[in-house]
Amino acid sequence: MIRSIVSTAVAGLAGFTATKAVLRSRLRTHESVVRTNHAGHDVSLAEGPAVATGLLAGSLLIEDPRQRTATLLATAAAGSLGAVDDFCESGSSKGLRGHLSALARGEITTGTIKVTGIPLASIAAAAILRSRTRPAGFFRFSQKEDRPWFAAVADVIVTGGVIAGSANLFNLLDLRPGRALKAGALTLAFTDHERRVSWAPSGAIAGVTAAAWPDDLAGDAMLGDTGANALGAAIGVILAETATPAQRRLILAVLAGLTLASEKVSFTSVIESTPGLREIDSFGREVV
Template sequence: MLGSEIFLTFFILGMAALLELAAIHMMLPMLVRGGAIRNNFRNYEIPVAGGLTFLVTVLTSFIVLHFFNLLRIREVEIYLIAVLGMAFLGFIDDMLGQRDSLGFRGHFSLLLTKGRLTTGALKALGGGMIALYVAAVYSAGIGELVINVLLVALFTNSMNLFDLRPGRGIKAFLIVFFPLLLFQGELFLIFLPILAAALVFFPGDLKAQVMMGDTGSNVLGISLGIMAVWGLSFPVRICLVILLVLLHLLTERYSLTKIIESNRGLRWFDSLGRSDNR
C-alpha cells in the first residue's frame, strides 16, 4: 500500500510538472499577444495573470486521474469549484482592476459611499461566497462555520498581501503548504498538482519574467484555506484565524514590504533567488 502511494505521489507530481511546463510555454505568449501586460514593482512590463497556468495544470491532472478512479470525487468537486471561482475573480481584477483604491477599506468605502463596485470589492464578495460554500460542507455548527469561512477567506487574501515582489507569494505559500500537507490524510493527493504547478512556475516568478497575479495568488491562497479546514482541529483553526486577522490589521496600517526590508533575516529570505536587475 505504501509503495503504491509513493508511486502515485511521484506520478502526479511528475505529470503536473510537465503539464505546467507546457502551459507556461503556450499560455504566456498568448497573454502577451492579448495585451495582458502590466508594470511590475520596478516598472518593467511583464505578463500578468500567469496563474492561469495553475488552472490548466490542476484541471488536466484531475481529468487524467479521474479516468483511473484515483481521487475522491466529492472533495475534488469542492476544490475545483473553489479554485475555478477564485481564479476567475482574480483574473477580472488582474485585467480590469484599478489601483486607486487598494485595501479592504478602500474598496468597500467606494462601494458604500459612492455605489461604485470595484474589482477588488467584487473579489471580496465573490470570495466570501466561495468561502461560505467550502465551509458549509465541513462545519458542524454556526461557530465552526464562521471560523471556517474566515479561515478560507483570510488565507486567500493573505497570498495577495504577500505577492508584491517576485517570488514572495510562492515562498509564503510553500512555507505554509508543507506543514498543512501533513494533516491531509489520504486527501493529500488532491493538492499535489498545485504544488507541482507552483514549483515549476517559481523560477520565472523569481526572475520577474511573469506575474502570477491575483489569478494565481487566489488559487494558492484558497488551496491553503481548504487544506486548513480539511486537516486541522477546531482549536488550531481558531488560532490560525486570529493570526491571519492580525496580519491583515497589520498590513492595513503598515507596509509589509517595509516590515520585511527592516529585518535582516526576512530581507535575506525575501530576496533569496531574486534577480537584482528585474
C-alpha cells in the same frame, strides 16, 4: 498507502505540466497580459492563469470527493474573480478597506466583486467540507457528528474564513518576485501531513510551484490576483482540512490580524528590515 502516493505524484505531474503548458503558450506574450512591475520592468500576468490551471488539474486527483469538490470550487472561484480584477479592473480603490468603502458608497468595482465573491465561494466550499459525518478511518465515514446546529454553522463560517483569508493573504504577499510561491512552500512544509487528505493537494501545489518558480523568481512573470488568490485558496482548504476546530479558529484569527495589519503596515518594509525573512525573501531572486 500506495494509492495515495501514486495520486500525489500524478497530481504533482499534472500541476507541473498544465502550468508549463500555459506559460509556454502565446498568452504569455499577448499585450493584454503585460504589465509594469514595481521595478519598472515589463512582466507577464500569464503566470496567474497558468498557476490556476495547474492547481485545478492537480486537484482532480484528490481522492476524497468532498475535499476534491471543495478545492476545485474554492480555487476556481478565487482564480476567476482574481482574473476579473487583473484583466477588467475598474475603480481606483485599493485594499480591503478601499473596496469596502467603495461598496458602502454604492460603487461596484472589480475589486469589490472579488472581496465579496471569494468569501461567499469559500463558505460554499466550507459547507461541502464540513458536511461530513465523523471520520471512522481514512476516507470512511460512518457516524453522524453529535453537536448543535449552531456549532456546525459556526465551524462552516470559520472554515470559510480560513479559505478566504488565505486567498487574500497570498494576494497581499505577491508584491515581489517569488514571495508568494515561497510562502506557499513554507506553509506546506509546516503543515501536518499525517492525514493523507493533504497529500494530493500538496503534490499539486508543489508541481505548480516548480513549474512557475524560474519565471517568477526571474521577474519575467507574476502571479497577479489570478494566481495568488487561487494558490491561497488551495492552501486554505488544506489548512482547513488538516487543522482541528480550535486550530482553525487560531488560523482565522492570525489571518484576520495580518489582513488588518496590511492596511497600516507595509509587509515589504517589515520583511526587508527583518533578518532571516529578508534573506529568505531575496533568495534566488534575479530582479529586486
